[in-house]
Amino acid sequence: MVIGILKEEAPERRVSMLPETVAAITKMNVSVAIEQGSGSGAFASDEAYIAAGGKILSKEELIRQADLIIKINPPTERELLLLGEGKILLAVLNPFFNPEIIKKLASKNITSFSLDIIPRTSRAQSMDILSSMATVSGYKAVLTAANNLPKFFPMFMTAAGTISPAKVLILGAGVAGLQALATSRKLGAVVEVFDVRSAVREEVTGLGGKFVEVEGATDDKSAGGYAVEQTDDFKKKQAEAIHDHAVRSDVIICTAQIPGKKAPILLKRETVEGMKAGSVVIDLASSTGGNCELTKNGESVVHHGVTIIGNSSFPVEMPTDASKMFGKNTLNFLKLMINPKGEFNLNWDDDIVKGTCVTHNKEIVNEKIKSAIHS
Numbered sequence: 001m002v003i004g005i006l007k008e009e010a011p012e013r014r015v016s017m018l019p020e021t022v023a024a025i026t027k028m029n030v031s032v033a034i035e036q037g038s039g040s041g042a043f044a045s046d047e048a049y050i051a052a053g054g055k056i057l058s059k060e061e062l063i064r065q066a067d068l069i070i071k072i073n074p075p076t077e078r079e080l081l082l083l084g085e086g087k088i089l090l091a092v093l094n095p096f097f098n099p100e101i102i103k104k105l106a107s108k109n110i111t112s113f114s115l116d117i118i119p120r121t122s123r124a125q126s127m128d129i130l131s132s133m134a135t136v137s138g139y140k141a142v143l144t145a146a147n148n149l150p151k152f153f154p155m156f157m158t159a160a161g162t163i164s165p166a167k168v169l170i171l172g173a174g175v176a177g178l179q180a181l182a183t184s185r186k187l188g189a190v191v192e193v194f195d196v197r198s199a200v201r202e203e204v205t206g207l208g209g210k211f212v213e214v215e216g217a218t219d220d221k222s223a224g225g226y227a228v229e230q231t232d233d234f235k236k237k238q239a240e241a242i243h244d245h246a247v248r249s250d251v252i253i254c255t256a257q258i259p260g261k262k263a264p265i266l267l268k269r270e271t272v273e274g275m276k277a278g279s280v281v282i283d284l285a286s287s288t289g290g291n292c293e294l295t296k297n298g299e300s301v302v303h304h305g306v307t308i309i310g311n312s313s314f315p316v317e318m319p320t321d322a323s324k325m326f327g328k329n330t331l332n333f334l335k336l337m338i339n340p341k342g343e344f345n346l347n348w349d350d351d352i353v354k355g356t357c358v359t360h361n362k363e364i365v366n367e368k369i370k371s372a373i374h375s
């Protein structure tokens, strides 16, 4: 079997596998082809891939020769055209937001796996690319906030007087939020955290943050640990509570998301207008609408002296470690479907394989995605 690594398009700088992961895959009785220049954004040369046991091909030749193709971002129109029937594709397809790509993959009889829908189970933890990328995002969000803030993060006792520590407010205590909390604490800030899931209270306090709870949140156990949409009454109460804490903060890191849905608006215009000039908002939820009413995805805007940075692509800015984590997660996933002879072996009884598959045999096989696309 030939596994192919496709090159991502700018501004993406990550690559789905670094040479070190290619070296590990070649031990699985498969050969690996890499599109020319794939690793350049992550400082991995074609020569390093060759030394790791891979071969370098053009895009056309790679798609023709490879049985299983790996990418981070969804395939481009050109790649979709080139993909022949029966190929296997692994990528972050973001299926709820890319229905046309999913329909095309099904009609072309491509067996596709969307790495962003790997079930959130203990066994799948080592394959969880969402967690890996959220770790990068939470860390980078704090560094970006610190770089943009006109004051220190830590407290300082100096001959020129005492500098008080920065106050950081984190909205959403998932993987990115907890990493943002840990990084902010390491930099010496005082941190408060909001989440609708009270289950995260212990993790927040364990990392040195203060958990702020708003009573009456809907916490749906059947949502698999994820947040669900809240009632209008709760949203009103939460907006008031967030307002009170936000106007006293120097930095707000927004990370709240609801899978497959638009991100909840948690920071209203009037709250931003009540914040201190010079404060910084980093909105990691910007690609799904953002948690701040004023966020513009991929842009930095200044409103009443408050800088609001809408960035859901921080992993692109840390391509080496982001690619390393992505590759390792993908390698662990591949181990579920490649047998010791190096053959593709799809086991539908495996909940991780089944739960990650989007299209197979010309059908959309994931029921949730199918009903979202056909509704």
Ligand code: NAD
Pocket: 119, 120, 121, 122, 124, 125, 128, 130, 131, 134, 171, 172, 173, 174, 175, 176, 177, 194, 195, 196, 197, 224, 225, 226, 227, 228, 230, 255, 256, 257, 258, 259, 264, 266
């Ligand atoms: P996410 O990116 O979907 O959301 C980020 C956070 O925002 C969540 O904590 C969510 O509760 C919170 N949020 C949503 N709406 C909100 C609102 N209106 N107000 C305040 N907060 C709000 O989350 P994630 O990082 O992907 O993690 C989701 C869950 O998955 C967590 O329970 C996490 O522990 C779990 N998880 C499990 C595994 C695994 O077992 N393999 C791996 C990673 C995460």
